[in-house]
Amino acid sequence: MSKIHAVITGVGGYVPEYILNNHELSAMMDTSDEWITSRVGIKERRILKEPNTGTSYMAAKAAEELFTKTGTKPEEIDLIIVGTTTPDHIFPSCAAMTAEKLGIKNALAFDLQAACSGFIVALSNAASFIESGKYKKVLVFGAEKMSSITNYNDRTTAPLFGDGAGVVLLEPSTEELGVLDSLIFTDGAGGKHLMLKAGGSAYPSSHETIDRSEHGVYQEGQNVFKHAVTNMAGVSGDIMDKNNLKSEDISWLIPHQANLRIIDAVVNRTGVAYEKVIINIERFGNTSAASIPLCIWEAEKKFKKGDNIILTAFGAGFTWGSVWLKWAY
Numbered sequence: 001m002s003k004i005h006a007v008i009t010g011v012g013g014y015v016p017e018y019i020l021n022n023h024e025l026s027a028m029m030d031t032s033d034e035w036i037t038s039r040v041g042i043k044e045r046r047i048l049k050e051p052n053t054g055t056s057y058m059a060a061k062a063a064e065e066l067f068t069k070t071g072t073k074p075e076e077i078d079l080i081i082v083g084t085t086t087p088d089h090i091f092p093s094c095a096a097m098t099a100e101k102l103g104i105k106n107a108l109a110f111d112l113q114a115a116c117s118g119f120i121v122a123l124s125n126a127a128s129f130i131e132s133g134k135y136k137k138v139l140v141f142g143a144e145k146m147s148s149i150t151n152y153n154d155r156t157t158a159p160l161f162g163d164g165a166g167v168v169l170l171e172p173s174t175e176e177l178g179v180l181d182s183l184i185f186t187d188g189a190g191g192k193h194l195m196l197k198a199g200g201s202a203y204p205s206s207h208e209t210i211d212r213s214e215h216g217v218y219q220e221g222q223n224v225f226k227h228a229v230t231n232m233a234g235v236s237g238d239i240m241d242k243n244n245l246k247s248e249d250i251s252w253l254i255p256h257q258a259n260l261r262i263i264d265a266v267v268n269r270t271g272v273a274y275e276k277v278i279i280n281i282e283r284f285g286n287t288s289a290a291s292i293p294l295c296i297w298e299a300e301k302k303f304k305k306g307d308n309i310i311l312t313a314f315g316a317g318f319t320w321g322s323v324w325l326k327w328a329y
């Protein structure tokens with residue numbers, strides 16, 4: 001019997017309407033369009049402004065678009081995995097809330113927390129569920145409301161993040177397409193350099209944690225930058241070497257969108273031509289787990305059946321990895 005592969009058969013995405021550009025940010029804090037553009041590569045980011053509305057709102061919008069495009073019905077979905085660090089609540093899961101919004105009643109649904117690597121970790125896990133033969137239609141999300149954990153008094157992190165959600169539909173195929181390999185790693189020693197200090201079980205929310213501004217992203221930028229460059233560039237090269245893929249074999253490189261200078265390092269290591277690199281950091285900023293599926297969503301029309309695509313990400317944990325997939329339509 002031929003091996004079952006997990007192939008992407010549809011894509012959806014959603015970004016909020018509100019655009020927070022560098023000029024508006026510069027009026028809020030001591031920063032400038034020049035600094036943000038040259039050091040990070042971001043011009044604007046989307047912010048979800050609707051009150052009392054969380055990540056599942058955007059995830060559901062993305063999936064509704066996917067359903068319309070693919071003709072999929074909610075009752076056909078048997079598994080939902082949401083890569084997110086910003087679920088609507090600590091519990092219930094964002095996946096359960098998204099399922100409810102979509103009218104999905106009979107699916108296994110859970111969140112996967114791997115920070116900015118959340119989508120690729122969710123995708124490689126979802127592929128295993130499909131390859132087992134037990135699951136047939138799986139929604140894999142990367143969805144984040146990063147504005148909910150951004151401290152807009154901290155100029156070293158506030159310009160970086162934006163909100164959005166992307167989703168892919170995974171289905172089984174016996175063709176040599178879809179998710180063909182993944183390399184995923186974790187190094188918990190990096191945890192202290194990039195974290196949300198309070199609001200979890202170690203430091204529950206209190207007046208003191210609010211006074212200490214511990215509910216916004218804490219990041220030691222240069223340290224994280226160095227690890228992101230080394231690990232994302234390294235693992236992208238490694239997955240290509242392992243599968244005998246040369247730079248000219250790669251149709252598209254889709255890196256996590258944290259910093260244009262990190263993306264450049266990955267491009268240099270892999271040797272992939274710049275016009276084959278999908279980049280939207282300028283318009284969306286760092287949307288954490290949502291950045292890669294938002295790139296797939298925007299670039300979908302460029303892809304052709306059989307295209308070799310390398311996804312790569314790095315995030316808190318530290319977590320990092322690469323996925324090699326062949327586009328299926």
Ligand code: UT7
Nearest residue numbers: 031032035040116155156221222224225228258259314315
């Ligand atoms: O998403 C996954 C994980 N995250 C990442 O991969 C992000 C990795 N890190 C980075 O991308 C970069 O380290 C940052 C974009 C966060 C920061 O860039 P940097 O080039 O590493 O800047 P820096 O922290 O070394 O700061 C350089 C200078 C400092 O001033 P002095 O000490 O040289 O006078 C900062 O105070 O830039 C200053 N600075 C700013 N100036 C204007 C920091 N933030 C700003 C700002 N506007 N927003």
